[in-house]
Amino acid sequence: MHKFDEMYAQWPPKGQVQFQSQSPGGQGQVQVQGVREHYRGYAQWLARQPQEAMRARREEAEMIFRRVGITFAVYGAKDEDGAGTERLIPFDLIPRIIPAGEWASMERGLVQRVTALNRFLHDVYHDQEIIRAGIIPPDQILNNAQFRKEMMGVYVPHRIYSHVSGIDIVRAPNEQGEGEYYVLEDNLRVPSGVSYMLEDRKMMMRLFPDLFGAHRVAPVMHYPDLLLETLRASAQPGAPDPTVVVLTPGMYNSAYFEHAFLAQQMGIELVEGQDLFVKDRYVYMRTTRGPKRVDVIYRRVDDDFLDPSVFRPTSTLGCAGLLDAYSAGNVTICNAVGTGVADDKSIYPYVPDMIEFYLGEKPILKNVPTWLCRNPDDLGYVLAHLKDLVVKEVHGAGGYGMLIGPAATQQELEDFGKAVRANPSGYIAQPTLSLSSCPTFVESGIAPRHIDLRPFVLSGKDVQMVPGGLTRVALKDGSLVVNSSQGGGTKDTWILEV
Numbered sequence: 001m002h003k004f005d006e007m008y009a010q011w012p013p014k015g016q017v018q019f020q021s022q023s024p025g026g027q028g029q030v031q032v033q034g035v036r037e038h039y040r041g042y043a044q045w046l047a048r049q050p051q052e053a054m055r056a057r058r059e060e061a062e063m064i065f066r067r068v069g070i071t072f073a074v075y076g077a078k079d080e081d082g083a084g085t086e087r088l089i090p091f092d093l094i095p096r097i098i099p100a101g102e103w104a105s106m107e108r109g110l111v112q113r114v115t116a117l118n119r120f121l122h123d124v125y126h127d128q129e130i131i132r133a134g135i136i137p138p139d140q141i142l143n144n145a146q147f148r149k150e151m152m153g154v155y156v157p158h159r160i161y162s163h164v165s166g167i168d169i170v171r172a173p174n175e176q177g178e179g180e181y182y183v184l185e186d187n188l189r190v191p192s193g194v195s196y197m198l199e200d201r202k203m204m205m206r207l208f209p210d211l212f213g214a215h216r217v218a219p220v221m222h223y224p225d226l227l228l229e230t231l232r233a234s235a236q237p238g239a240p241d242p243t244v245v246v247l248t249p250g251m252y253n254s255a256y257f258e259h260a261f262l263a264q265q266m267g268i269e270l271v272e273g274q275d276l277f278v279k280d281r282y283v284y285m286r287t288t289r290g291p292k293r294v295d296v297i298y299r300r301v302d303d304d305f306l307d308p309s310v311f312r313p314t315s316t317l318g319c320a321g322l323l324d325a326y327s328a329g330n331v332t333i334c335n336a337v338g339t340g341v342a343d344d345k346s347i348y349p350y351v352p353d354m355i356e357f358y359l360g361e362k363p364i365l366k367n368v369p370t371w372l373c374r375n376p377d378d379l380g381y382v383l384a385h386l387k388d389l390v391v392k393e394v395h396g397a398g399g400y401g402m403l404i405g406p407a408a409t410q411q412e413l414e415d416f417g418k419a420v421r422a423n424p425s426g427y428i429a430q431p432t433l434s435l436s437s438c439p440t441f442v443e444s445g446i447a448p449r450h451i452d453l454r455p456f457v458l459s460g461k462d463v464q465m466v467p468g469g470l471t472r473v474a475l476k477d478g479s480l481v482v483n484s485s486q487g488g489g490t491k492d493t494w495i496l497e498v
Contacts (some may be wrong), residue, residue: 166191
């Protein structure tokens with residue numbers, strides 16, 4: 001008997017869903033009493049599906065994903081011959097379903113949050129009113145490794161810095177014990193994963209076309225059109241028909257599939273740094289017909305590697321002179337250089353204050369409570385409660401550089417405590433949330449696994465998004481880490497239109 005939180009109307013759930021597996025090829029028996037209303041039709045359909053048929057469809061999905069090349073590189077991992085490894089991101093057949101009303105509220109919160117973050121970015125690179133108001137300590141911004149002084153005073157069209165934002169959201173109990181959505185993290189530099197959102201939907205429509213006839217699932221496949229519209233709208237004044245390119249670090253990057261996929265879907269060129277050059281403060285790409293001016297660069301390269309004449313001099317991934325052309329207003333870089341100062345984990349606790357400061361509104365989406373280890377009182381609490389907390393490096397990503405206290409050994413707790421004491425400003429801590437779970441098709445049958453959600457928010461002349469996002473699932477039993485590099489998988493996300 002399993003409690004599948006995403007299926008229930010109450011938190012904690014008052015009902016339960018029971019899956020009784022007979023044999024590896026047998027029929028799964030599902031009792032659907034207590035199921036949340038928006039899952040009821042799907043649960044009834046699932047009860048009729050033999051596990052043998054579900055396994056066959058999962059194998060078909062894996063075969064297609066491998067044939068298409070939907071893989072990601074695992075840094076540091078080697079195969080038997082010592083070569084770098086590529087893996088499929090596991091795809092789960094059971095969708096995550098969100099009712100229209102919940103999505104509408106989440107969407108309003110996302111628009112509000114990303115609008116405030118873009119206001120903050122413009123402010124810190126211009127008037128710095130939020131610093132003068134004493135809301136955020138100056139050193140947390142000005143001494144932040146992601147703050148780029150080269151961006152001070154640079155004009156950015158429409159004052160938009162983060163054109164593509166990936167906001168990580170979790171569902172967990174609030175103080176009243178009811179399920180509520182919280183923002184876990186803001187990704188404003190080069191957020192990835194949208195290609196998996198699109199490929200997961202395509203796969204579900206291929207494997208289960210009857211389901212889409214029975215459910216009114218909001219579409220997501222027009223995302224590339226919205227992305228191209230956003231990128232073109234970001235062009236500097238004077239570019240009526242802007243040329244847009246995707247800048248990739250190259251085929252060995254973990255997200256290279258996504259870079260190539262999005263360029264192909266948008267019908268624009270995929271380029272590497274060696275394909276670009278700067279002349280007279282304009283950016284050009286090399287083509288078989290000669291140089292062609294570039295107006296907008298959707299970059300999937302980190303700041304440090306964008307321009308070797310300004311940042312890391314040994315970088316071969318960017319283009320020398322790029323920042324000079326950018327500062328002169330002759331090219332737009334999406335996302336803007338320096339956006340990282342807004343998604344730093346030490347800045348995250350201040351986002352609710354930003355919303356009130358810039359918009360005069362109360363946050364629709366709440367933050368997870370956070371302790372800043374740079375503050376002595378917070379540090380004392382964190383060190384005394386390491387076994388109960390999740391502790392993260394301020395600049396960590398991909399599930400690395402973090403401690404999940406309840407799952408850690410005594411030695412891991414001691415080692416991490418020493419690291420936090422040695423560099424308190426490099427860490428934050430949060431409570432261990434009771435993350436919502438969703439039925440997931442694993443080797444043993446259907447079982448609950450923890451999930452999060454990354455909607456992709458596009459900011460151009462307007463703030464818009466497709467309904468849904470990338471649901472990531474922790475496939476290891478009991479795990480709270482959903483990152484693909486840590487063994488996580490993905491699910492299709494259904495937003496019901498009614």
